[in-house]
Amino acid sequence: MLAGLSALDVLTAEGDSVAPADYAVVLTSGAFSGPDAAERNATVAELVTALDSAGSGAVVSGDPDAAAENGLIGMIRADPGLSAAISTVDNAATAAGRISTVLALGREGEGTSGKYGTGEDTQPVPPVPAATP
Numbered sequence: 001m002l003a004g005l006s007a008l009d010v011l012t013a014e015g016d017s018v019a020p021a022d023y024a025v026v027l028t029s030g031a032f033s034g035p036d037a038a039e040r041n042a043t044v045a046e047l048v049t050a051l052d053s054a055g056s057g058a059v060v061s062g063d064p065d066a067a068a069e070n071g072l073i074g075m076i077r078a079d080p081g082l083s084a085a086i087s088t089v090d091n092a093a094t095a096a097g098r099i100s101t102v103l104a105l106g107r108e109g110e111g112t113s114g115k116y117g118t119g120e121d122t123q124p125v126p127p128v129p130a131a132t133p
Helices: 002-007 038-056 073-077 080-085 093-109
Strands: 023-028 057-062 087-088
Touching: 002 038, 002 087, 023 073, 023 093, 038 057, 038 073, 038 080, 057 073, 057 093, 073 080, 073 087, 087 093
Parallel strands: 023 057, 057 087
Antiparallel strands: none
């Protein structure tokens, strides 16, 4: 979060006691409404993109309503550039969704983004990494 906010010039960290995280999970719910819905989504997507770029990956996890046209997940999935860089999970309220969020972070660390959950064109769960001896 620190790295993303710093990249947007919203926050400046001073001193060595604060270190940026490598990964970010952004939780969302529902969809924006009103005439400024697209602008509001774009603002949050800009933050998510900054978090992803400044670290090793970002996952946006939320409910099925967030995967709708005016939801953050729906907006990311509809944009080929964003969906190639940021993983999304549309069933975060379920056990499978919470597990998918964690596994998606692992995939982000390997440089792979995906669409997970129950929505159209999604995988139910990200692939589980192979065990290392």
